[in-house]
Amino acid sequence: MELTAAEENYLKVIYKLSDGGKTSISTNDLAAAMSMKPASASDMIKRLAEKKLLDYRKYYGAELSELGKKQAIEVIRRNKLWMVFLADRLKFSWDEIDQVADELEHTRSGLLLSRLEEFLGYPKVDPHGEPIPDVSGAIQTRPRIPLLALPIGQSAQIVSVKDSSPAFLKYLDKIGAYIGAQVKLLDKVEFDGSIELLVDQKRTVFMSSSIAANLLVMP
């Protein structure tokens, strides 16, 4: 079953919007996430339904089928492996990666993918700290909590960022809060939820709650 690049793009976004294909998504949400018009999304939903990639009841939203889920995960796997290549080997910064990986992810060649994975040393997470699905489609999730949920005085490792905007990533860079950095929550301000953080045992940083809310850590 050969999917086109457009179909793969839709599947990937549907998967992400619907929390791993578990919940139903609306036409307008899909269109917005794809930066397209609702009519186009509606069209594509109908076609994906015909190909049995999702279950669809008119006017009531779409949900990925098992097959659709499998295909979406495959695309995500390709995307993340290319992300690792771009970040680790080609020294792309976080904010430059996504667009290029969105193109490379559609190169269809089983050999390419397995060789790339081997070349990269079988990475387990992408540059944002998200787990990479393995060859069978299994996604190994690690226990992680929002930085804000960490008890005062406890240390943890930054494992993931929820926002990918250049501004946000640039800020993280500035304070040294990269993926894998060790942090310790020194204090929480009750009033506005802002926090005081020790980064890599070196630097103390004050951070607003809206920033902290986008960081996930592993205690």
Next chain:
Amino acid sequence: MELTAAEENYLKVIYKLSDGGKTSISTNDLAAAMSMKPASASDMIKRLAEKKLLDYRKYYGAELSELGKKQAIEVIRRNKLWMVFLADRLKFSWDEIDQVADELEHTRSGLLLSRLEEFLGYPKVDPHGEPIPDVSGAIQTRPRIPLLALPIGQSAQIVSVKDSSPAFLKYLDKIGAYIGAQVKLLDKVEFDGSIELLVDQKRTVFMSSSIAANLLVMP
């Protein structure tokens, strides 16, 4: 001027068929080289002419314009850099490379290309020994002659292969005649043009003239 993948594929093939864009090519030849129907090639030629990528007189063939030549060389450059990546880093064998590189070559990102080139160490030749155009489009050709034209007793380095068929490449592998290998022409049989060759100062090989005709060497 954004070119589609289809347009880039045609330009690349036109360039190669027409000896660097210098001579005019026919619709049928182009169609055959693209594995498409003459009607489709005719269609595309018309569109490329409208975009000033080639000069075209109905019924009399097409020739690349300076602009078209420049674009074609750019595609070839991307193609060859990916080839080097696939061969050197992902350990693809010669016969597995071409199809995948034909897909990767269309990924459009100036940053990607320059970083990839840097990562690969600014290679000068592709895995077949063909020179890689530099960033300005210049192609540095090296003096090279057919193996058959080498005088008896003279040594030379294999720099390029003219055939890319799996069977041929497999044979070269077997006798150790990779790109860069040092060879010495020991003897020529007048009758059938076959030759006796010393490969890498180690092995003596007998080779038919049809094989030898596909090897280019640098004395």
Next chain:
DNA sequence: ACAAACGATTAGTCAAGGCTAAAAATTAAT
């Protein structure tokens, strides 16, 4: 309960890029 608002689908259009079949132009053979 019904109208208005909102969300989703359909109808119709377009461009790219393939195809087949038919027509036209060129080239080769008698």
Next chain:
DNA sequence: ATTAATTTTTAGCCTTGACTAATCGTTTGT
């Protein structure tokens, strides 16, 4: 010089995947 063969172009059709405008269904506010 005609005719025949070959090459090239055109005409018409198809699919994908976008769009706008119009319509249809559902949900909400009064």
